[in-house]
Amino acid sequence: MQYLLLIYGEEAKEPQPDSPEFGPWMARWAAVSETFEKDGVLVGGQALMPIATATSVKLRDGKTETMDGPFAETKEQLGGYYLLDCPDLDSAVKYAAMLPVAEYGTIEVRPIMTFD
Amino acid sequence: MNPPRSEIAALMRSDWGRLLSVLICDLRDFDLAEDCLSEAFSRALIHWDKGLPRNPQGWLIQTARRRAIDRIRHIKTRDAKLPDLTLLLDQDAEGMVHDIPDERLRxxxxACHPALDEKSRIALTLRTLCGLTTGEIARAFLDKEATMGQRLSRAKTKISAAGIPYxxxxxxDWEDRLQSVLSVIYLIFNEGYSASSGDAQIRHDLCEEAIFLxxxxxxxxxxxxxxxxxxxxxxxxxxxxxxxxxTDGASIPLSDQDRSLWSKKLSVEGINIIQSALRLGRPGPFQLQAAISAIHTEAPSFADTNWTEITLIYTRLMEIAPSKVVELNRAVAISFAASPEHGFRALPQDMDHYQSYHAARADILRRMDCTDDAHTAYDRAIEMTINTADRQFLIARKTSL
Known part of the structure; x- marks a missing residue:
């Protein structure tokens, strides 16, 4: 079964690229990705640019409305995702808990819908 | 006269969970398994009018499996996903009851998976393992039957759609997951035990269901x-x-209970079990609470209770599973082991919104002869009490000041 791991964290709490913590932080992500790959569960995954770059779009009465900012202004924001292929939810939860953001943010685990 | 009817009911009571656990294993579908097992029991009512078959469980499993095969054949799209059930029929000929596996642990x-919300875990456990109907569960939790039905159906959908493993x-993961199971069982028990409101009889049954589980x-x-x-x-x-x-319906606190009414049989069994558990040398929160309860059971009277030992066990409980409620109970134990004043000083902070805090505080103040403060504390406690029996008791205590 495929699961999307939606990574919700607080940008302010994350190490900045010029800080000494940044290197080790990135190394942890790399290690996790490697584990996913080694276990044969990794389908894909990306980090997102900060929410300051987000644009929200909707179509109303045939007119495209764009808005600066994310879908909802909340403390924790979507910062990236992994797409994993796991045998069951227990396994997906185990991998979600390995993500560094799980320590202070939240990982939402969602099964991918299949059409058959 | 229909002699097997009560036997079928008894069988449903004792074997529902076990038979269902096996069917879910075969079918990988909670709903289908439940429906087919219900149908098998309905058929039993018709077919067993001359008496039970040699192997009732085998008959029920076979009938339920045949129903499942019929249903699956009707739903062609599901064929690909489901196992070849015809194999199951040959595998499990009637008369081989000892070959029916037991999948109740799965x-x-x-049912108690932490990815389900707590109330759904409780409902699903009562439905699948205890065989309570949706209506019975709804009544026990003061919900509408339709609401409870939706809750159960959402939970079952989540199990299959989110891939919660069977x-x-x-x-x-065993320790954590066991905690989730044990807390569901204890919540069922407490729902029955404290009978916060609702039909007393059904609530009483919940205690028995929890013990059964x-x-x-x-x-x-x-x-x-x-x-x-x-x-x-x-x-x-x-x-x-x-x-x-x-007799007036008011709850009677431990201090005033007629101990001769306590069930000897259940008490002896409980004490034997907790003693065996403690001998295994891995104490945990439930064992310590049971140990405290056992001290009460063995005490000849409330006054002659070993409060010093109870205080010690609460102290240990604070170390391994600290909570405000444990701290409060420890303070009450101290109030009897040492003095009400000592107990008063041990009362926890920040428990202002707990009914039990005000009730305990009121009782300690009463015993300290602080009548005015006790009065105020009883008022707070009464104000926060929903349960009629407890209210009546607290009002009586306040009046007696």
């Missing part, structure tokens, strides 16, 4: 100290049921 761990957890768990996985601790705790509590309500 079932209870799935399995006993891996050893590294803990017994099953203890049989399936013997010698797990916390399972034994929970079972003992509930047996010892349930033993006091006959003494817990007065």
């Amino acid at each position: 079932l209870i761990f799935t 399995k006993v957890p891996e050893p590294e 803990a017994r099953q768990l203890d049989n399936l996985r013997p010698n797990v100290p916390e399972i034994m601790g929970l079972l003992a705790l509930m047996l010892l509590g349930h033993a006091r049921s006959p003494a817990r309500l007065g």
